[in-house]
Amino acid sequence: MAGSAPASASNLAMPLTLGSLPGSEASIRVDALGHELRDRFTERPELPGLVVVMDDGKPAGLVSRRRLMELFSKPYRVELYSARSARTLLKEFGGEPEVFAEDMLIDDAARVIAQRAPEDFSDPVIVRRHDHSLQVIDSQVLFSALAQGYATQYRELQLAQESIIENEKLASLGRLVAGIAHEINTPLGIGITAVSAIIDEEAKLSEHVDSGAIKRSDIRQSLSDIRQLGETAQRTLDHAAELVRSFKQVAADQTSETRRTFDLGEELGHIANSLSASVRKAGFPLRLVEGEAIEMDSYPGAITQIITNLVMNAALHAFDHRAGGEVRIDYTRGRPGQVEIRVSDNGKGIAAEQLERIFEPFYTTRRGSGGTGLGLSIVHNLARATLGGSISVHSAVGSGTRFTLQIPLSS
Ligand SMILES: Nc1ncnc2c1ncn2[C@@H]1O[C@H](COP(=O)(O)OP(=O)(O)OP(=O)(O)O)[C@@H](O)[C@H]1O
Numbered sequence: 001m002a003g004s005a006p007a008s009a010s011n012l013a014m015p016l017t018l019g020s021l022p023g024s025e026a027s028i029r030v031d032a033l034g035h036e037l038r039d040r041f042t043e044r045p046e047l048p049g050l051v052v053v054m055d056d057g058k059p060a061g062l063v064s065r066r067r068l069m070e071l072f073s074k075p076y077r078v079e080l081y082s083a084r085s086a087r088t089l090l091k092e093f094g095g096e097p098e099v100f101a102e103d104m105l106i107d108d109a110a111r112v113i114a115q116r117a118p119e120d121f122s123d124p125v126i127v128r129r130h131d132h133s134l135q136v137i138d139s140q141v142l143f144s145a146l147a148q149g150y151a152t153q154y155r156e157l158q159l160a161q162e163s164i165i166e167n168e169k170l171a172s173l174g175r176l177v178a179g180i181a182h183e184i185n186t187p188l189g190i191g192i193t194a195v196s197a198i199i200d201e202e203a204k205l206s207e208h209v210d211s212g213a214i215k216r217s218d219i220r221q222s223l224s225d226i227r228q229l230g231e232t233a234q235r236t237l238d239h240a241a242e243l244v245r246s247f248k249q250v251a252a253d254q255t256s257e258t259r260r261t262f263d264l265g266e267e268l269g270h271i272a273n274s275l276s277a278s279v280r281k282a283g284f285p286l287r288l289v290e291g292e293a294i295e296m297d298s299y300p301g302a303i304t305q306i307i308t309n310l311v312m313n314a315a316l317h318a319f320d321h322r323a324g325g326e327v328r329i330d331y332t333r334g335r336p337g338q339v340e341i342r343v344s345d346n347g348k349g350i351a352a353e354q355l356e357r358i359f360e361p362f363y364t365t366r367r368g369s370g371g372t373g374l375g376l377s378i379v380h381n382l383a384r385a386t387l388g389g390s391i392s393v394h395s396a397v398g399s400g401t402r403f404t405l406q407i408p409l410s411s
């Protein structure tokens with residue numbers, strides 16, 4: 001390879017010009033003879049080619065090392081061509097010399113070269129510097145710089161993409177944490193207010209007792225107030241604790257789950273049994289459609305949690321106390337190595353604009369009546385992170401909702 005090695009990858013972040021590539025200054029006059037050209041190549045083994053120039057210094061053509069050596073490869077030709085002038089030799093090679101400006105981008109130069117005949121591909125490239133000197137650049141140098149430039153750009157794009165994904169993860173974690181803080185703030189605030197009211201009430205009561213001037217009915221009233229405040233504190237703190245428990249599940253990690261082999265139908269049977277009582281109370285049957293025996297090696301706890309959340313959601317959101325509702329669980333082998341479990345209801349369905357949001361943490365249409373909106377985000381997280389699968393939903397207003405869980409047989 002001619003000259004020094006091509007520029008290193010680290011300084012290729014900026015678009016490269018031909019001028020930044022190492023080249024050799026090498027020209028020879030048109031009336032030089034064939035053997036002089038050959039001698040020049042022998043003296044300077046790094047030269048990829050010679051620019052043949054006219055008397056006025058204008059380039060008349062390019063003689064590449066490879067082509068000249070080919071010409072001189074047979075003894076009879078040595079004699080023939082040694083005495084020919086460079087001008088005549090150029091006729092053998094044909095073509096006008098292409099001279100590139102030094103500030104041309106190597107990408108653009110490569111495109112021009114690629115459009116020429118393929119046999120010219122390995123020919124050196126003539127570059128005119130700003131000082132009008134002519135340089136010859138080895139095409140290998142040019143193409144390897146181009147390849148390195150693309151490799152660097154590709155790597156930079158990959159890094160940018162990775163950092164976009166990381167940022168998105170951080171942003172959604174930030175939203176989650178902000179949401180948790182917001183949600184927990186209300187019950188904690190109420191709990192704290194109730195507890196300090198209890199303390200005040202107790203101080204008032206003690207004062208009255210000490211002064212001796214207190215009626216039995218006043219004591220009753222105070223105790224009743226204290227009890228009510230205590231109940232409020234307990235209820236709201238329980239709710240806060242529940243939120244924290246849910247939050248821990250949103251962040252569920254695989255290692256804390258027990259993994260074992262089990263038959264899917266049997267496991268779903270246990271789950272359906274344990275749910276049927278509470279579902280019956282809501283006034284509709286839960287039906288498990290028996291399928292073929294499917295052995296799994298996975299996390300039954302996560303599957304239980306998912307099915308429970310989906311069935312309880314149907315119970316809570318799908319029917320609005322209307323009769324004739326049914327929730328159905330069925331399962332089949334899905335794609336190879338996968339299983340598909342479906343939980344469907346024939347309830348009121350979910351409108352398209354809500355459907356987009358139901359897996360978001362804290363999205364609920366039941367705020368104020370016990371909904372935290374974490375149920376489906378836990379389902380989503382368990383399906384993906386713990387079970388290595390996915391969950392999707394199909395629903396239309398008036399025609400029910402179907403959740404489809406797709407998970408590998410062995411997670
Ligand atoms: N089967 C269903 N039919 C109709 N709407 C549903 C159904 N399942 C979920 N939804 C809607 O999706 C919303 C989000 O569900 P998600 O389980 O995340 O929260 P939630 O049930 O409201 O509260 P949480 O589960 O935390 O107590 C619900 O509020 C409800 O509007």
Ligand SMILES: [Mg+2]
Nearest residue numbers: 309313375376
């Ligand atoms: Mg729910």
